[in-house]
Amino acid sequence: MASRPRATRPHGHHRDENQPQTEATARNTGKRISPGRVGLNMCPVKGLGLRAARRPGRGLGAASSPRGPRPGAPIPATCSCTRFIYYRGQPTRISSKRPRRSRIQRCHVRAPGWAHERQMGSSGEEGLQAQLSQLDQDAELTENVDADRPPVVLLEGLPLEGDKQSPSTGQGPFFYIGGTNGASIISSYCESKGWQRTQDNRREDYKLKWCEIKCKESYINFREGQQLLFQLPNNKLLTTKIGLLSALREHARIVNKSIKTPPGTQAKILKMDEFFPETYRLDIREERQVFFTLFDETQIWICKPTASNQGKGIFLIRTQEEAATLQAKTQSIEDDPLYRKTPFRVPQARVVQRYIQNPLLLEGKKFDVRSYLLVACAMPYMVFFGHGYARLTLSLYDPHSSDLSGHLTNQFMQKKSPLYVMLKEDTVWSMDRLNCYINDKFRKTKGLPRDWVFTTFTKRMQQIMAHCFLAVKSKLECKLGYFDLIGCDFLIDENFKVWLLEMNSNPALHTNCEVLKEVIPGVVMETLDLALETFQKSLRNQKMLPLLSQHRFVLLHNGEGDLWPRLGSSRTFPRRPQAPRSACEGAPSTPPAPRAADRPGARRPAPLRGAPGRPLSSPRRPRPPGPSSSSSPGREPAALDAERPQTGCRDSAPEPSPGPPEEEREEEQRRSSHRGS
Numbered sequence: 001m002a003s004r005p006r007a008t009r010p011h012g013h014h015r016d017e018n019q020p021q022t023e024a025t026a027r028n029t030g031k032r033i034s035p036g037r038v039g040l041n042m043c044p045v046k047g048l049g050l051r052a053a054r055r056p057g058r059g060l061g062a063a064s065s066p067r068g069p070r071p072g073a074p075i076p077a078t079c080s081c082t083r084f085i086y087y088r089g090q091p092t093r094i095s096s097k098r099p100r101r102s103r104i105q106r107c108h109v110r111a112p113g114w115a116h117e118r119q120m121g122s123s124g125e126e127g128l129q130a131q132l133s134q135l136d137q138d139a140e141l142t143e144n145v146d147a148d149r150p151p152v153v154l155l156e157g158l159p160l161e162g163d164k165q166s167p168s169t170g171q172g173p174f175f176y177i178g179g180t181n182g183a184s185i186i187s188s189y190c191e192s193k194g195w196q197r198t199q200d201n202r203r204e205d206y207k208l209k210w211c212e213i214k215c216k217e218s219y220i221n222f223r224e225g226q227q228l229l230f231q232l233p234n235n236k237l238l239t240t241k242i243g244l245l246s247a248l249r250e251h252a253r254i255v256n257k258s259i260k261t262p263p264g265t266q267a268k269i270l271k272m273d274e275f276f277p278e279t280y281r282l283d284i285r286e287e288r289q290v291f292f293t294l295f296d297e298t299q300i301w302i303c304k305p306t307a308s309n310q311g312k313g314i315f316l317i318r319t320q321e322e323a324a325t326l327q328a329k330t331q332s333i334e335d336d337p338l339y340r341k342t343p344f345r346v347p348q349a350r351v352v353q354r355y356i357q358n359p360l361l362l363e364g365k366k367f368d369v370r371s372y373l374l375v376a377c378a379m380p381y382m383v384f385f386g387h388g389y390a391r392l393t394l395s396l397y398d399p400h401s402s403d404l405s406g407h408l409t410n411q412f413m414q415k416k417s418p419l420y421v422m423l424k425e426d427t428v429w430s431m432d433r434l435n436c437y438i439n440d441k442f443r444k445t446k447g448l449p450r451d452w453v454f455t456t457f458t459k460r461m462q463q464i465m466a467h468c469f470l471a472v473k474s475k476l477e478c479k480l481g482y483f484d485l486i487g488c489d490f491l492i493d494e495n496f497k498v499w500l501l502e503m504n505s506n507p508a509l510h511t512n513c514e515v516l517k518e519v520i521p522g523v524v525m526e527t528l529d530l531a532l533e534t535f536q537k538s539l540r541n542q543k544m545l546p547l548l549s550q551h552r553f554v555l556l557h558n559g560e561g562d563l564w565p566r567l568g569s570s571r572t573f574p575r576r577p578q579a580p581r582s583a584c585e586g587a588p589s590t591p592p593a594p595r596a597a598d599r600p601g602a603r604r605p606a607p608l609r610g611a612p613g614r615p616l617s618s619p620r621r622p623r624p625p626g627p628s629s630s631s632s633p634g635r636e637p638a639a640l641d642a643e644r645p646q647t648g649c650r651d652s653a654p655e656p657s658p659g660p661p662e663e664e665r666e667e668e669q670r671r672s673s674h675r676g677s
């Protein structure tokens with residue numbers, strides 16, 4: 001439920017957008033820093049395995065036997081917290097090649113039957129990458145499903161845990177792809193594992209289903225612990241404009257209520273108005289009145305439908321006249337008896353958002369940055385950040401222009417231009433190119449740290465994503481086998497302040513530009529790798545870390561510590577019994593200072609140390625409920641997430657759902673279904 005608008009604004013935004021971003025910056029080492037070198041990472045806290053009691057009831061097969069890690073295997077941290085780590089070391093660029101594996105892989109517990117453990121990072125995969133880059137870009141391939149092909153007897157082809165090959169055909173495992181977004185990459189990935197594509201959406205014995213559009217049946221028939229299903233069923237909490245706005249407001253409300261910052265100290269919690277442009281819902285009468293009252297012609301606003309994408313339905317509001325027209329239209333929709341009788345026909349709810357008029361420009365053009373929030377596993381949550389790319393407009397930015405294509409950086413908007421075919425390579429920049437450009441043009445004049453993109457900016461995006469995830473964490477429907485890749489759009493203003501514009505379900509996975517060919521296949525394959533590896537580990541009650549398949553993604557949240565025995569329902573995230581918060585959970589923590597010793601790159605295995613008095617090889621045991629469960633002596637307050645105070649709310653009394661209101665009906669979801677934005 002959205003907080004009621006006050007006489008002022010629903011959330012106190014800084015009007016002054018000219019504040020330079022005052023993020024902590026990495027030390028200027030003179031070295032190039034790469035994607036993933038700055039990370040929110042897991043805290044090195046005593047492992048607290050809890051999964052034994054919360055396994056799904058079906059398909060557990062081998063998982064039901066109590067298995068501990070191999071003696072001598074490292075015990076990773078398992079508290080559900082995050083922290084900022086500054087990495088230094090060799091760059092790990094986004095490229096089509098996987099970095100070489102580190103030695104840690106060799107001592108990792110292997111689970112037989114899991115293709116990715118052998119194949120990830122292998123030359124086979126590099127071959128696949130090369131093959132993918134040959135694939136036609138936007139046009140997704142029709143699948144090479146060869147029904148008569150004998151089952152491939154490879155390690156890669158072995159069924160997932162608890163799965164049997166189809167008794168009727170002796171084939172499988174099967175995967176289903178709904179829609180075309182990224183289909184060729186997903187399909188190649190699965191086929192490289194010996195899986196077979198099915199075109200039958202109703203088939204229930206699939207192993208992996210990746211659909212653009214969420215369909216109820218998929219979730220009703222989903223076999224938890226046996227299947228992988230792309231998209232969290234209620235990801236709209238993050239991926240609609242109203243959903244995200246409501247979630248952030250609600251989170252802010254709860255945090256404000258529960259966190260008492262001692263006078264004189266600075267709260268470490270992100271404030272919504274520091275990263276999210278001031279926004280109002282037009283579907284709530286009081287709220288739109290606030291907006292229309294405060295509107296004046298000194299500021300531009302952008303009006304967006306809640307659940308659309310690709311810039312559809314977006315327009316700018318600059319004049320009193322335009323505001324009045326919008327006001328009248330919104331009111332008439334509400335008053336229209338036709339809509340009262342047929343509410344499903346009501347046009348999509350909208351928001352108005354303060355338009356960032358002073359964006360940072362690249363060669364005079366506006367741009368935004370697409371990054372990824374990966375929920376590789378929902379039980380426990382394993383959430384990652386991934387770099388994407390920058391999207392530029394074709395034309396030079398002119399704040400006064402009425403041509404939307406200079407204001408909206410979406411590829412979809414740019415594609416409308418006849419110049420697009422010729423200039424499309426200019427509309428997508430790699431993060432490396434962005435970093436070089438900013439180093440060259442702004443480092444000195446703006447006093448930025450070297451590699452601002454891979455240090456301050458990356459850290460800020462991670463912080464914001466972690467914040468958003470925590471805002472909805474307790475409300476997301478999670479089952480073992482759900483996974484999701486969410487596209488997050490960030491805008492940088494000329495003061496290097498970072499704004500989150502929105503989050504997208506089903507992000508575009510097209511590869512119609514060279515940079516996209518470099519970035520997208522890697523993102524999709526690592527998404528699948530991580531989903532498979534975390535799924536398997538969860539099923540087998542193994543520690544999550546180290547993750548063999550983690551290369552470019554950076555761990556934002558490790559939910560192993562969140563899990564408390566799944567007694568009964570598997571529909572929602574299990575909540576721990578209400579218990580006094582431990583000292584380490586009770587207060588916001590300071591992000592730790594940069595640690596030079598931290599390894600570079602996304603892959604960062606947990607420290608090889610056990611909790612005091614606990615051998616490294618000891619199997620993980622469920623913790624007993626009660627206060628002590630969250631205050632084990634081995635925990636390190638310093639390792640807590642800066643966003644952690646939310647945990648105080650997680651277990652608290654019922655919270656109003658931040659989800660979109662009833663206005664956001666399934667109908668809207670369907671209307672807004674898309675090929676990825």
Ligand SMILES: Nc1ncnc2c1ncn2[C@@H]1O[C@H](COP(=O)(O)OP(=O)(O)OP(=O)(O)O)[C@@H](O)[C@H]1O
Pocket residue numbers: 277302304308309310311312314353354355356357367368407408409410412489491501502504677
């Ligand atoms: N508050 C804002 N200030 C300045 N520019 C904005 C703002 N909000 C959106 N934009 C511009 O408009 C574009 C489209 O907005 P947004 O991403 O919110 O809509 P969308 O229809 O969901 O697009 P998509 O899902 O394809 O990214 C953004 O990529 C950005 O260039």
Ligand SMILES: [Mg+2]
Pocket residue numbers: 308309310502503504677
């Ligand atoms: Mg969008």
Ligand SMILES: [Mg+2]
Pocket residue numbers: 489501502
């Ligand atoms: Mg967008």
